[in-house]
Amino acid sequence: MTAWLAERVLAYGSVGIVALVLLVPALEAALPIVGALMPGQAAVVLGGLFAWHGHIAIETALLAALAGSVLGNVAGYAVGRRWQGRLSARAPAGTRRGRYTEQAVGLIERRGAGAVFVGRFTSVLRTLVPMLCGASGMPLRRYLLWSVLSSAVWAPAFVVIGYIMGPAGPG
Known part of the structure; x- marks a missing residue:
């Protein structure tokens, strides 16, 4: 899949x-x-591979990955705010789905900053x-702070992984 995507992108x-x-x-x-x-992580690693091969500057890959991560997080937050009431309504209380939704929202409410930071590094x-x-109603400022911090660690980490893998990857 990655090789197919790399060929299409290089075009x-x-x-x-x-x-x-x-x-x-x-979008993720x-x-x-x-x-x-x-997964966004795969695209960011590809960006590092392409940077190693000289198709783009590594700084460009870093900025694009950081911007994409933060913009996507803000859009996802806005979707959650918009559908706040519907999230609970679509998962009836007492059902497995309802319990999972309640537990997930409860986790966010208890461990908001940690959940935002760790969540950036876990695919699901x-x-x-x-x-x-x-x-869950987490304040936007708090969310943005942790979203930017986690993205500022995540984006360079995976661009650099791709850059290091450069000699073995598509060019």
Whole structure:
């Protein structure tokens, strides 16, 4: 899958690479189904690979990954805020789904900052935490602080992993 994607992205040059590194992490956090199809982490690692091969500057890959991560988190938070009441209503109390939803929102309410930070590094949580933070009513300023901090660690870590893997990856 990654090799196929790399070939398609390279057809659009540096614009395609930057779009991949920015949009996939953004869409992953804003629309959870995207994360199941193409994890943002894989796109960011590809950005590092392409940087090693000289298709884009590593700084460009870093900025695109950071911007995509933060923008996606903010969009996911906004979706959670918008659908706050519907989240509980769609998962009836007493059912398994209702209990899981209540537990997840409870976790966000108890461990908000930690959940935001750790969630950025866990594939399933990366797609759900932004929406759950919005739905739980976490204050936007607090959410933004932890979203930016976690993204500022996550984005460089995975771009650098891709850069280090550069000699073995697609070029």
